[in-house]
Amino acid sequence: MSTSNYLNRDLSWIEFNWRVLEEAQDTATPLLERVKFLSIVSTNLDEFMSVRFAGIMDQLKAGYLKKDFTGYIPSGLIKRITKRTTRMVTEQYKTFRDISRQLAKEGIIFASYDELSVNQQKLMDTYFHDIIFPVLTPMAVDQSRPFPLVHNQSLYLATLLLKEGDDPEDEPYIAIVQVPSNLSRLVRVPIRTNSKKQEFILLEDLIQRHIKTLFSGYIPLSVHGFRVTRNADLTLNEEGAEDLLEEIEKELRRRRWGSPIRLEVQKGMHPYALALLKEEFEIEENVMEIDGPIDISYLMKLSNVVLGHDNLRFADIEPAYPKEFDVIDDFFQVLRQKDVLIYHPYETFEVVSDFIAQAAEDPQVLAIKMTLYRVSGQSNLIQSLARAAESGKQVTVLVELKARFDEERNIAWARKLEKSGCHVVYGLVGLKTHAKITLVVRQEHDVLRRYVHVGTGNYNDITSRYYTDIGLFTSHPTIGEDASALFNEITGYSAPQHLQAFGVAPTDMKQKLFEIIRNEAKNATEGKPAHIIAKMNSLSNQEMIDELYSASQAGVKIDLIVRGVCCLRPGVVGLSENITVRSIVDRFLEHSRIFYFENDGDPSIWLSSADWMTRNLTRRIELMCPVFDKEIKNNLIRILQITLSDNVKARHLQTNGLYVTVPNPENPRRSQFEAMNIKAWKSI
Structure with missing residues (x-):
């Protein structure tokens, strides 16, 4: 374990995405909902790679050697991230295969072309020729046609070809085909005679099956999918931009050309094709071999296209009108x-x-x-x-x-x-x-x-x-x-x-929070009631963490509810033994920011748009608003109490940076399900 008093932000984010993956693995969650969590793991990782990982890569390329406040330099952090994300993706696809088997038992099948009946194959052939083929554009790569622009996070097929009549030992030709993003990747297969099973085939599998129709006179040697993630973080020159709207439009166009920072390839890709892609994108280290369909974010839509099977979904809730x-x-x-x-x-x-x-x-x-x-x-x-x-x-x-x-x-x-x-x-x-x-x-x-x-x-x-x-x-x-x-x-x-x-960032919100936290510490040292409950998405600002450490040392009880990144290390003797941190990942995305301060028996409660991150406190206009109404204060306290009582979906952060569940099977409490009963938290 690191000797630092702080947990690294990016490694903490990876732990958060693991918690999302655990929801996909939870057999108590309805099967089609588990599929959604599996999809979210992919979209989360895509954004992390294109923004956070890309930023660390930029530091590495610039020769930046200074340690961050958690003790990491860019090269060391990249190694840790790569190791953890590679393991995560492996576990994700293992979960995908397990869920696919369970779906098949329910009559929801991800089929390959060869598994279809003769009649189904004919219908899929017609679908390919009528719908898919007209929008495909094969792009050859040779001396007269340089490697085409590969769009960020779009799926492509790398195809190796041998010209008919050529010697099989000759160097192969290569072409790429973009899998159309404006067609559904999940293609519904017509139901077999006397069957209730719902079968789906992936768009890229249909293209791969019919790849020869795109290259007459050539023999396909191999066809494998690949996808590139590019640096997608905008770098705006706002000071020099006469029109911010136009400047952002320019940057959005540049985003398509961002430097490649991750290459995903289908398992078993031909070494010749892989070497060419790595050379073209100048990527050696961050190459992920995917044992399954590349980019399974499409699974988010599965629940919408599956007919029936309501038992495999969460029961609908009808939000109440106040x-x-x-x-x-x-x-x-x-x-x-x-x-x-x-x-x-x-x-x-x-x-x-x-x-x-x-x-x-x-x-x-x-x-x-x-x-x-x-x-x-x-x-x-x-x-x-x-x-x-x-x-x-x-x-x-x-x-x-x-x-x-x-x-x-x-x-x-x-x-x-x-x-x-x-x-x-x-x-x-x-x-x-x-x-x-x-x-x-x-x-x-x-x-x-x-x-x-x-x-x-x-x-x-x-x-x-x-x-x-x-x-x-x-x-x-x-x-x-x-x-x-x-x-x-x-x-x-x-x-x-x-x-x-109001407390407003970047002018006075941080200082106002410091003053309130210090007041709690003062009350604790004087033997007065002192308690902080803070609910947010992320906690990564070092100064804020240090203030919480000082309050803990003064005797303030601090309960933090942090869904995602948390750089504070709880439970360290002499530093943070009075601090607990828990994260709740469940059906809904926990997003509210609520801050409670005991204030010697006269609680102050604030609602905010801001997490306790450096960007929120120093580089954004954020708002923190006090609650004056006593009844609403009590309602918010009940919401916080319900959240703190969760022992089903809450995971507690340990001193070593890992999260564990603390279940109580005799008295299970699931905060989001309790909140559905509005009378549990709202006085009317």
């Missing part, structure tokens, strides 16, 4: 009387859409201001904002163009909003705007009243069904004033102001 707004459907009337807490996905995101829709239609609403980081492809929010602007309201939308891998969608939304008359702002130079906040200004008799929604997650109706997030509706005047000041700072030249309630 009762506070169900009795009285006027949001403004309700919020003048009380604040309202929303807990997604147990309560529907429709309430947020309806709030914006009412504000858009209400003639007394003068202005709507909103931040958008990630929105869905068919967002009702965008339509409401456009209608509001078209009706003459002042609508200001801060669209974050630098939301990784959502840049293109956000550019499209920004243009649509601008055409509707909205004021679209792209944020501040050098900072991503990650705060989630909406401000509605309404004329009520002789006064202006502000209504605010603050969230821990994105304004995205799709992800709100799968992510656990908190939303707070309020008309508290202090929060309203701070919201106005925050938008003025982001959209104008207003200098950072002294905010009454």
